[in-house]
Amino acid sequence: MSDRIAGSVILLFSIWYGFEASxxxxxxxxxxxxxxxxxxxxxxxxAILAVIIIVRVDPEPNWPPLSKILDIFAVAASFVIYAYxxxxxxxxxxxxxxxxxxxxxxxxxxxxxxxVGIGASLLLYVIFVFGLGIPLxxxxxxxxx
Amino acid sequence: MEVLEQLQLGFSIALQPQNLALAFVGVFLGTIIxxxxxxxxxxxxxxxxxITFVLNLSPASSIIMFAGIYYGSQYGNSISSILLNVPGTSxxxxxxxxxxxxxxxxxAGPALAISAIASFIGGTLSIxxxxxxxxxxxxxxxxxxPAEYVVLMxxxxxxxxxxTGNNVFKGLIAAVFGLILATVGLDPQxxxxxxxxxxxxxxxxxxxxxxxxxxxxxSEVLHMLTEKDEEGQVQTSVGRVFxxxxxxxxxxxxxxxxxxxxxxxGSLPGAGTTIASFVAYTTEKQLLDKDGTFGKGDIRGVAAPxxxxxxxxxxxxxxxxxxxxxxxxxxxxxxxxxMSLNVTPGxxxxxxxxxxxxxxxxxxxxxxxxxxxxxxxxxxxxxxVLLVPKWVLMPAVGLLSVVGVYAVNNNPFDLFLMALFGLIxxxxxxxxxxxxxxxxxxILGWLLEDNLRKALIYSDGDWTTLxxxxxxxxxxxxxxxxxxxxxxxxxxxxxTELHLEGESG
Numbered sequence: 001m002s003d004r005i006a007g008s009v010i011l012l013f014s015i016w017y018g019f020e021a022s023x024x025x026x027x028x029x030x031x032x033x034x035x036x037x038x039x040x041x042x043x044x045x046x047a048i049l050a051v052i053i054i055v056r057v058d059p060e061p062n063w064p065p066l067s068k069i070l071d072i073f074a075v076a077a078s079f080v081i082y083a084y085x086x087x088x089x090x091x092x093x094x095x096x097x098x099x100x101x102x103x104x105x106x107x108x109x110x111x112x113x114x115x116v117g118i119g120a121s122l123l124l125y126v127i128f129v130f131g132l133g134i135p136l137x138x139x140x141x142x143x144x145x
Numbered sequence: 146m147e148v149l150e151q152l153q154l155g156f157s158i159a160l161q162p163q164n165l166a167l168a169f170v171g172v173f174l175g176t177i178i179x180x181x182x183x184x185x186x187x188x189x190x191x192x193x194x195x196i197t198f199v200l201n202l203s204p205a206s207s208i209i210m211f212a213g214i215y216y217g218s219q220y221g222n223s224i225s226s227i228l229l230n231v232p233g234t235s236x237x238x239x240x241x242x243x244x245x246x247x248x249x250x251x252x253a254g255p256a257l258a259i260s261a262i263a264s265f266i267g268g269t270l271s272i273x274x275x276x277x278x279x280x281x282x283x284x285x286x287x288x289x290x291p292a293e294y295v296v297l298m299x300x301x302x303x304x305x306x307x308x309t310g311n312n313v314f315k316g317l318i319a320a321v322f323g324l325i326l327a328t329v330g331l332d333p334q335x336x337x338x339x340x341x342x343x344x345x346x347x348x349x350x351x352x353x354x355x356x357x358x359x360x361x362x363x364s365e366v367l368h369m370l371t372e373k374d375e376e377g378q379v380q381t382s383v384g385r386v387f388x389x390x391x392x393x394x395x396x397x398x399x400x401x402x403x404x405x406x407x408x409x410x411g412s413l414p415g416a417g418t419t420i421a422s423f424v425a426y427t428t429e430k431q432l433l434d435k436d437g438t439f440g441k442g443d444i445r446g447v448a449a450p451x452x453x454x455x456x457x458x459x460x461x462x463x464x465x466x467x468x469x470x471x472x473x474x475x476x477x478x479x480x481x482x483x484m485s486l487n488v489t490p491g492x493x494x495x496x497x498x499x500x501x502x503x504x505x506x507x508x509x510x511x512x513x514x515x516x517x518x519x520x521x522x523x524x525x526x527x528x529x530v531l532l533v534p535k536w537v538l539m540p541a542v543g544l545l546s547v548v549g550v551y552a553v554n555n556n557p558f559d560l561f562l563m564a565l566f567g568l569i570x571x572x573x574x575x576x577x578x579x580x581x582x583x584x585x586x587x588i589l590g591w592l593l594e595d596n597l598r599k600a601l602i603y604s605d606g607d608w609t610t611l612x613x614x615x616x617x618x619x620x621x622x623x624x625x626x627x628x629x630x631x632x633x634x635x636x637x638x639x640x641t642e643l644h645l646e647g648e649s650g
Contacts, residue, residue, distance in 0.1 A: 002575075002576060003576065006572075006576050010318060017325060017340075020340060021339075024337055024339055025337070026336070026337055033334075033594065033597055033598040033601055035332035035334060035336065035337040035339060038328065038332075038594045038597070039325075039328050039339065039340075042321055042324050042325050042328070045317075045321050046318065046321045046322070046325065049314055049317055049318045049321065050318070052314045053314055053315065053318065056314070058311075058312055058315075058576075058577055061575045061576060061577065063575070064371035068370070068371045069371075071370055071371070072367045072370060072371065072568070072571060073568070075366070075367060075370060075543075076363070076367065076564040076565075076567055076568050077564070079363070079543075079547055079560055079563065079564040079567075080557075080560060080561045080564050082547065082560070083547075083551065083557035083559075083560035083561065084557050086551070086557070087557065095544065095548075098544070098547075099540045099544055102366075102539065102540035102543050102544070103536045103537065103540045104536075105370060106369075106370065106535050106536035106539045106540065107534075107535065107536050108534075108536035108537075112536065113536070116536065116537055116540060120540065120541060120544055124544065124545075124548060128548065128552070132196065132199060132200060133199075134199050134552050136548075
């Protein structure tokens, strides 16, 4: 069943990709392969392979429970949120919170998570800024860039 | 004699204090990170690439460090297989078969020692083969035109797609997906922006560092999040790490045989270290296992996969350095790193950038020596890393990835892409799609399209140019063979099983 769903998603993706390719505005052409033909070929190959996956299904994988799947999305989203907060509150604050959150998701108790967060952000800051000479954002609210 | 002169050049580069230090740091970090469950060489290199960019290392210095990480993490993997029965990557699965029983019997010391020694001998032998074969292969490939390159790359994709996963079609989907990702940005002709959807950040195409870290490291972190904790006692008291002369001599021919087969298999695109260690183990088992000791803590069962996978990891450099078509995920990531440093791996590499090639060769030797000297005395210390709980290790891996990706361009959009590809990578992993073909195809996709376009211009749009030369025909033959290899292997397996049933019944 998982393979059927995956195959269908891939099939839809390849149709969408081929459609987007057909809408490309072409510039000056110098012969050989046009910038549209290659994506067309890939879209067709992908569609054929997707149909094969739908027809010949592999054994079902062991899915984790739904709550764990939601966890995965939460962790992935946290990286994005981190990216935008980094500029505002600066590396040290953002990293401490992000690491503590990750640590807690991996089973740390609250106090442990906070310690890991503070420790990791200080350690990384020292390594990157003083060791490697890579500047990290100080944070807009603290007057940094 | 020319080779000796070149080697001397190589050693003079590899022995520069900075490069020596980088090899040391690479091996050291590689060993530690390689020990962490699930974090293999690809992840380690992907995470550390941004740092080499920011440090402005020369191409020779960068590849020296990557190579150090590569075999360091290979060994780190062996440590966790032997002590914990938790192989970091599939190539170390075989090491656990006899290595873990040995450590349960209190013989962790000899297991770790033979692993280091076997790796060292395997590495040394295969470096010797590399020096011999790489220039020959690159001489042969020097006349390749665009048509030959197109077919060569197709062969690379086909073999990596069919050999890295369990399902050829899923491997191929992964490869095509990588090719599709490579079409984002300016087309090779330089006239059309494709699939950028108005995002300024996509005009230059997808950055392989971001995608590789998302696909490998982040998806691994997400994967670990859903895995149940491994039960099992960590053995940190490894005792003295040594082998007796008797044990060493008993494994000597095993090491030699496995090194040779490992090198041959490793140099085939796609086959890689996993298949090499499986082949070495089963061969030795068939040859030597008269008393049924394999699988119950036979030291030769550790020596075989260890020498073979180290040898294969060096063999894997051959297609990457001489043809510009890497044979594994790890070498693909290294290739991409070299390309962004303006080094084009391929037949001309040895001529045009002798310091990169020979510096790498010399540093491999030095790296293997460092590995041996570092590991024999320090392995007990390394083993303590395994006691660090998951809730410290995994956030650390995630954080290193995030900071690395951010350090490349200082652009939050990159972190969004990284998280997105981390999720895609997680679901691909779960559904048994291999990840290595995606990265390989992403890196080579642009070159493939460009060469195809050139080939068609030279032939006036005649597609039969792809079948015109003897070289292309040989490569098409190899492509077909690699696609059908799993089918043939399975057929064989099926037959022998039937055969056995017939005998017993």
